Structure formats: C-alpha cells, structure tokens
Amino acid sequence: MTDTTTLDLGPQARIVARLAEGIPDARLADPTPCPEYAVRDLLGHLAGLAVAFRDAARKDLGPTTDTAPDSAALSLPDRWREELPRVLGELAEAWRDPAAWTGMTRAGSVDLPGEIAGAVAVDELVIHGWDLARATGQEYAPDQGALRASHAFLLAAAEDEDRGGIYGAVVPVPDDAPLLDRAVGLSGRDPGWTPPTAP
Numbered sequence: 001m002t003d004t005t006t007l008d009l010g011p012q013a014r015i016v017a018r019l020a021e022g023i024p025d026a027r028l029a030d031p032t033p034c035p036e037y038a039v040r041d042l043l044g045h046l047a048g049l050a051v052a053f054r055d056a057a058r059k060d061l062g063p064t065t066d067t068a069p070d071s072a073a074l075s076l077p078d079r080w081r082e083e084l085p086r087v088l089g090e091l092a093e094a095w096r097d098p099a100a101w102t103g104m105t106r107a108g109s110v111d112l113p114g115e116i117a118g119a120v121a122v123d124e125l126v127i128h129g130w131d132l133a134r135a136t137g138q139e140y141a142p143d144q145g146a147l148r149a150s151h152a153f154l155l156a157a158a159e160d161e162d163r164g165g166i167y168g169a170v171v172p173v174p175d176d177a178p179l180l181d182r183a184v185g186l187s188g189r190d191p192g193w194t195p196p197t198a199p
Contacts (some may be wrong), residue, residue: 007118010092012125012146016046017085019132019140028076032135033193039135043084044076046128050087053121056107057094057114068109077080088125119153126150127187130180134193142180151179154186 012080019023020043028040048067055064055175094100101114112120121167126142133140142150158170173181181191 001076006121007095007145007149008092009095009118009122009125009146010089011128011143013050013088013092013120015140015142016125016129016132017088019129019138020046020084020137021081023132023136027136030135033131033189037131039132040076042128042131042135043080045133046124047077047080047084047087049124050084050091050122052107053117053124054087054091054094056105056117056121057091057097057100059100059103059105061106065106066109084107106185119149122146123150123153123187126183127154130189135195137195140180147179148182149199151183151186152182154183158186 023039023043028038028043030039032039032042034042051065052064055061058064062171095118099114101118103114104111105114105117106112107117126146129142132138171185171188171190173185173191175182177185177191184191
C-alpha cells in the first residue's frame with residue numbers, strides 16, 4: 001500500500017461528478033461492467049457510498065455506515081443530478097481532515113482503520129468511474145494520484161488470501177499495460193469490456 005493519507009480525493013470526485021453529468025436519462029437502464037448493476041444502479045451505489053465514506057471519515061457512525069456492501073443496490077435519488085455532485089464534494093472535503101485517516105471507523109458494516117477506509121473510498125471512485133465511462137461511452141482519465149492509490153490497494157487485496165467476495169477473480173493483464181488497465185483487471189473486470197450490442 002502506498003501512503004494515501006495526504007491524498008486529496010477532490011480531483012477524482014470531480015471527475016466522477018462530470019461523468020455522471022454527461023449521462024442522459026435515456027442511458028440509465030444501460031448495462032455496466034458490474035453485471036448486477038445498470039447505470040442507474042451504479043449511480044445509486046455511488047451516491048450511497050459517498051455518504052457512507054463521508055460519514056466514516058467524520059467518525060459519524062450509524063445507519064449510513066452500517067449498510068453491507070453486498071446489500072441491494074441503493075435506489076437512485078429523484079434529484080440525483082443535484083445530490084450526487086454535492087455528496088461527492090462532501091466526501092472529498094471530509095477526507096481532507098487528517099483525523100479522518102487515523103483511528104478506527106466503520107463503513108459497509110465493517111470496522112476498519114481510517115487509513116484503509118480512505119483507500120477503499122479512493123478505489124471505489126476510480127473503478128466505478130471507469131465503470132460509468134465504459135457503460136456510457138465517455139472518455140476517462142482518472143486523477144493519477146488516485147489511480148496509483150487504487151492500484152496499490154487492489155494489488156494488496158489480490159495478494160490477500162482472505163480477499164472475500166467483494167471483488168471478482170483477478171483478470172490477467174500484461175505487466176506493461178497502462179496502470180488503469182492493471183487496476184481494472186485487479187478489481188475483477190475485463191479492461192476490454194464494452195457494452196453488448198443490441199440484437
């Protein structure tokens with residue numbers, strides 16, 4: 001794991017917000033690289049995790065930090081176009097507090113060190129940003145600091161025998177592939193994924 005405690009989540013959060021802004025309503029039912037999620041489900045998941053990890057950073061533990069990651073996808077708020085950028089901004093601001101990265105906190109119904117919770121939040125923004133971009137045909141260039149942190153986190157997770165079911169099986173990617181492709185493969189996704197063509 002690389003040191004993430006000085007990483008500003010703001011640039012990556014803004015990239016995800018811009019991707020969401022570029023999604024027309026007609027694309028909300030489209031498939032994504034997450035087989036169980038359509039675009040609307042992925043947006044709902046992002047809105048929910050932004051709130052959960054914002055509160056984890058603040059050590060404001062309760063219902064928002066107790067939702068298990070394998071629970072049903074959160075429904076997309078009616079005013080998601082206003083709410084998602086707002087909660088992504090609040091997420092980034094919460095992790096600018098050095099205290100967020102220290103001590104213990106809780107997210108996804110799991111107690112974990114603040115530094116690990118922050119790394120998970122970064123990884124979620126990077127990988128789900130890729131998911132959104134691929135699903136909706138948008139260009140994607142993640143924040144490089146966030147990408148490096150995500151890759152380091154996923155590499156450590158891939159080498160953990162207790163990896164669990166949060167991630168799919170690692171998809172082999174050449175060692176000389178772009179760092180984003182290597183991170184995507186470590187997350188259990190095929191970097192070459194494209195939306196299925198209509199019959």
